[in-house]
Amino acid sequence: MMExxxxxxxxxxxxxxxxxxxxxxFYLANLAINALPKPWNQRLLPWVYISPALLLLSAYLIxxxxxxxxxxxxxxxSQNFVGLKNYIFAFTDRAMLIAFxxxxxxxxxxxxxxxxxxxxxxxxxxxxxxEPIIKSLIFLPMAISFVGASVIxxxxxxxxxxxxxxxxxxxxxxxxFGFEPVGWVVEQSVNNFALIAIMIWLYTGFAMxxxxxxxxxxxxxxxxxxxxxxxxxxxxxxxxxxxxIRSTILVVSTTIIILVLKVFDIVFVMTGGNYGxxxxxxxxxxxxxxxxxxxRGSAIAIVLLILIIPVMISNIRRFRTQEKLR
Amino acid sequence: MAQQxxxxxxxxxxxxxxxxxxAFIWTLPSAGLLISSxxxxxxxxxxxxxxxxxxxxxxxxxxxxxxxxxxxSEGMGQAFFNSLTIAIPATVIPIAIACFAAYAFxxxxxxxRQFLFIVVVCLLVVPxxxxxxxxxxxxxxxxxxxxxxxxxxxxxGYGLPLGIYLLRNYIxxxxxxxxxxxxxxxxxxxxxxxxxIVPLSMPAIASFAVFQFLWVWNDLLIALVYLGTTNDVAxxxxxxxxxxxxxxxxxxxxxxxxxxxxxxxxxxxxSLQRYFVRGILAGSVKS
Numbered sequence: 001m002m003e004x005x006x007x008x009x010x011x012x013x014x015x016x017x018x019x020x021x022x023x024x025x026f027y028l029a030n031l032a033i034n035a036l037p038k039p040w041n042q043r044l045l046p047w048v049y050i051s052p053a054l055l056l057l058s059a060y061l062i063x064x065x066x067x068x069x070x071x072x073x074x075x076x077x078s079q080n081f082v083g084l085k086n087y088i089f090a091f092t093d094r095a096m097l098i099a100f101x102x103x104x105x106x107x108x109x110x111x112x113x114x115x116x117x118x119x120x121x122x123x124x125x126x127x128x129x130x131e132p133i134i135k136s137l138i139f140l141p142m143a144i145s146f147v148g149a150s151v152i153x154x155x156x157x158x159x160x161x162x163x164x165x166x167x168x169x170x171x172x173x174x175x176x177f178g179f180e181p182v183g184w185v186v187e188q189s190v191n192n193f194a195l196i197a198i199m200i201w202l203y204t205g206f207a208m209x210x211x212x213x214x215x216x217x218x219x220x221x222x223x224x225x226x227x228x229x230x231x232x233x234x235x236x237x238x239x240x241x242x243x244x245i246r247s248t249i250l251v252v253s254t255t256i257i258i259l260v261l262k263v264f265d266i267v268f269v270m271t272g273g274n275y276g277x278x279x280x281x282x283x284x285x286x287x288x289x290x291x292x293x294x295x296r297g298s299a300i301a302i303v304l305l306i307l308i309i310p311v312m313i314s315n316i317r318r319f320r321t322q323e324k325l326r
Numbered sequence: 327m328a329q330q331x332x333x334x335x336x337x338x339x340x341x342x343x344x345x346x347x348x349a350f351i352w353t354l355p356s357a358g359l360l361i362s363s364x365x366x367x368x369x370x371x372x373x374x375x376x377x378x379x380x381x382x383x384x385x386x387x388x389x390x391x392x393x394x395x396x397x398x399s400e401g402m403g404q405a406f407f408n409s410l411t412i413a414i415p416a417t418v419i420p421i422a423i424a425c426f427a428a429y430a431f432x433x434x435x436x437x438x439r440q441f442l443f444i445v446v447v448c449l450l451v452v453p454x455x456x457x458x459x460x461x462x463x464x465x466x467x468x469x470x471x472x473x474x475x476x477x478x479x480x481x482x483g484y485g486l487p488l489g490i491y492l493l494r495n496y497i498x499x500x501x502x503x504x505x506x507x508x509x510x511x512x513x514x515x516x517x518x519x520x521x522x523i524v525p526l527s528m529p530a531i532a533s534f535a536v537f538q539f540l541w542v543w544n545d546l547l548i549a550l551v552y553l554g555t556t557n558d559v560a561x562x563x564x565x566x567x568x569x570x571x572x573x574x575x576x577x578x579x580x581x582x583x584x585x586x587x588x589x590x591x592x593x594x595x596x597s598l599q600r601y602f603v604r605g606i607l608a609g610s611v612k613s
Contacts, residue, residue: 007404011411018415018478022422030516045515046436053427053486054442060483061449064457071459121348124341136599137349140356143595144588145544147563151570151584152355155362155577167374167577169358201352206606213607262453265546269567284455285547294459301456312448319447 025052065305072298076291086299096300098276099283102192106263106279110199111256115249117200118207122215123237125208135212139205146202146265153198154270157184188276195277198266203259207252214248215241254311261307280304363581364388370577392582400573401557402583405565409543409590411474412553412561416481416542417535423482424489425531429519431490432498433505443494449487458551465552472554480548485538492537492605496530497523533605536598543591562587 029048033041075082090096121138125131141149158168162180166172171181184194218241226236242249264281271277273286280300288297362375366389378387397403430436431443461480462471470476500523508518524531546563553559555568566580566587573579595602 007407011407014411014474015414018474019418022419026422026426043436046430046434046439049426049430049434049515050442052423053490056423056479056483056486057446057449060461060480061452061454061457061487062445064460065452067460068456117348121345124345127338127341128345134345134349136596138352139599140592140595141352143540143591144356145546145563145591147546147567147570148544148584148588151566151580152359154570155358155581156355158577165373167370167372169354169374169376172374172376201355205352209603210606213603258451258453262455264455268546269570281453281455288459298459301453301458304453305456308451308453311451315447315450316444319444 022052068298068301071294072302073295074298075295076293078294082295086295087303089296090299090303095278096280096283099278099280102277103261103279105192106196106199106260107257109193109196110203110260111253114200114204114256115207115211115253118204118252119211119242119249121204121208122212123241125212126215135205135209139209141202142205144202146198146263147269149198149202150266150269153194153201154185157194159183159185185270186275191271191275191277195266195270198270199260199263203256207256210252211245211248214245218244254314258308258311261304359581359584362577363392363585364390365578366391367576367578370581371575392578393586396569396579396582396586400569400579400583401560401565402562402569402586404557405560405562406586408559409561409563409587412477412481412549413539413542413590415474415478416485417539419478420482420485420489420538421531421535424486424493424534425524425527426519427486427490428493428497429515429523431494434515443490446487446490450491452487454484454548462551471552472556472559474559476552477548480552481538481542481545484548485541488537489534492534493527493530497527500526529601529604532598532601533603536594536602537605539594540591540602543594 033044033048036044071078072086073081073083075085121134125134128134144152155167156169157171158166159171159181160166160168162175166175166181168184170184175181182190185191222240222244223236226240231239262281263279264285267273267277267279267282268285273279273282278286281304284297284300284304287293287300358375361378362370365375365378365387369387381387397406431439431446465471465476470479505518505522508522513521543561544563545561546567549561549564553561553564555564557565560568562583566583569580569583
C-alpha cells in the first residue's frame with residue numbers, strides 16, 4: 001500500500017513540475033521584458049510570446065528533418081558518404097517493394113471505404129431521430145489506441161483448427177455457415193485486408209462526423225427546390241449533396257491519407273511486419289532498430305516526407321484563400 | 327397525424343435497418359472485448375464470448391480476477407501511472423505554448439508573421455518519422471532518453487503545429503473591438519491575454535486539449551523510441567504491446583489489459599466529445 005502512495009506522489013510531483021515549469025517560464029520572461037525600456041519591450045514582446053513555440057518547432061520538426069535528409073546520404077553508421085545508395089535500396093529492395101505495394105493498398109482501401117461509408121452514414125443518419133446514439137457508437141473507436149484496437153481485432157480474428165470451438169467471432173461465423181476457419185492474420189491472401197479493416201473501423205467515425213456537419217450545412221431550400229422539380233433521393237445525393245460538400249470530402253480524404261502513410265502501430269502489434277504485411281513506416285522502424293541502419297532508415301523517412309509534399313502544398317493554398325476571405 | 331407518422335416510420339425501414347446494422351457491427355468488437363475481460367481463463371479458451379448469452383444471469387461465469395492479475399503481476403498498474411505522468415504535462419505544456427504563440431500570430435504585429443505561420447501550416451503534415459533518428463541521437467548525448475522530460479517535450483513539439491493552427495483560427499475570429507477597447511483602457515498584452523483571450527477561447531483550448539491528450543495517451547511510436555520499455559517508465563500502450571508479444575494466447579490478460587488502456591481516453595472522449603468534434607470541424611470544414 002505504501003508503494004502505491006509513493007508512486008502516486010511521484011506522479012503528482014512530476015505533473016506539477018512539468019506543468020508549473022511552462023507557466024513559470026512565461027511569467028519570468030514577462031518580468032524580464034517589463035524591466036526593459038518602453039519602445040524596446042513593445043517590439044520584443046511578440047517574440048517572447050512565440051519564441052518557445054519556434055524553439056520547440058525547430059528542435060523537434062525542422063532541424064531533425066533537415067538532418068535526416070543529410071543522414072540519408074550516409075551509410076548505416078552515418079560515417080561515409082554513399083550518395084544515392086540508400087534511395088536506390090528504398091526503391092528496389094524486395095521488402096521495400098512489398099511495403100510500397102501494401103501501403104498503396106492501405107491508401108486506396110482505407111481512404112476509399114472510410115470516406116464513402118462515412119458519407120453514406122452521414123446522409124442516412126440525418127434522417128432519423130436517434131442520430132446522436134448511432135453517431136457516438138460509430139465515432140467511439142476514435143478514442144481507442146492502435147494498440148488497443150489491435151488487441152480487440154486479434155481477438156476478433158482468433159483462429160482455432162477446424163473441429164475445435166472457435167473463440168473468434170469471424171471464424172465462428174465461417175464455421176457456422178459450413179466453411180473452414182481462416183488464419184486471418186497469417187494467411188497471405190487475406191492478412192493485409194484484415195489489418196486494413198482495423199483502420200477503417202477506427203476512422204469511419206471521424207469521416208462521418210465531419211461529413212455529417214457538412215451535409216447539415218446544405219441549405220434546406222436547395223433540396224426542397226430539387227424535390228419539387230421531381231428529383232428522387234438518389235438524384236439529390238449525386239447531383240446536390242456530393243457536389244456541395246466536395247471540398248469537405250477532399251479535406252477528410254487528405255487527412256486520412258496522411259494518417260495512413262504514417263501508420264505503423266497496427267502492423268507492429270498484429271504481425272510485426274511478417275507474413276508480407278510490412279508498410280513503409282514499419283519498414284523504417286525495422287531498419288532503424290533491428291538492423292541499426294540509420295542511412296536506410298533516414299532514406300525511407302524522406303521518401304515518406306516526399307509522398308506528403310503535395311498535401312503540404314494544397315494546405316498552403318487553402319490557407320492563403322482562407323486568409324483572403326478574412 | 328399519428329397515422330402519418332407511423333407510415334413515415336415504415337417508409338424509412340431500410341434506413342433504420344442499415345443504420346442499426348452498421349452500429350451493431352461497429353460496436354461488436356469492443357463489446358466482445360469488454361465481456362471477455364470478465365470471463366475466466368479456461369472458459370475463454372474453450373468457448374466464444376457470445377456463449378455467455380445462453381445463461382446471461384449465471385453470475386459465476388464473471389469475475390474481476392483478470393484485472394487484478396494484469397494490474398499487479400503484469401505491470402499494467404505501474405504503466406497506468408506512467409501514462410498519466412506522461413499525458414498530463416504533455417497536454418498542458420503545448421497548450422500553454424500554443425496559446426501564447428496563437429495570440430501573437432493573431433493580434434500582434436511583427437516582421438515575418440505571415441511567413442512563420444505558413445511554416446507552421448507546413449509542419450502540420452510532416453511525418454514525425456522523419457525526425458526520429460536525429461532526436462534519438464541528440465537525446466543520447468543530452469541524457470534525455472528514458473526520461474519523462476524528453477517525452478513531454480517531444481509530444482509538445484509534435485503537437486504544436488495543430489495547436490497553434492486551431493487556436494490561431496479561433497483567437498483570430500474574436501471581435502476586434504473587444505481587444506482594441508481593452509488596449510485603449512491601458513491593458514497590457516499580458517492582461518488582455520490572461521483576462522480576455524484565454525477565457526474566451528476555452529472551447530478551442532478544450533478541443534485541442536482532448537486531441538492532444540488522446541494522441542499522447544494512445545501513442546506507441548514516440549514512447550517506444552524515446553522512452554524504451556523498462557517497467558518504471560513504459561506507458562500502457564507499450565506494456566500492452568509487450569503483453570501481446572509474451573502472452574499472445576492469454577486472452578483473459580490481453581482483454582483486461584486492453585480495457586485498462588482504453589478506460590481513460592474513453593472517459594475523456596465521452597465527457598468532452600462536444601469540444602472534440604468542434605475542434606475537428608474547426609480544422610477541416612472551413613475551406
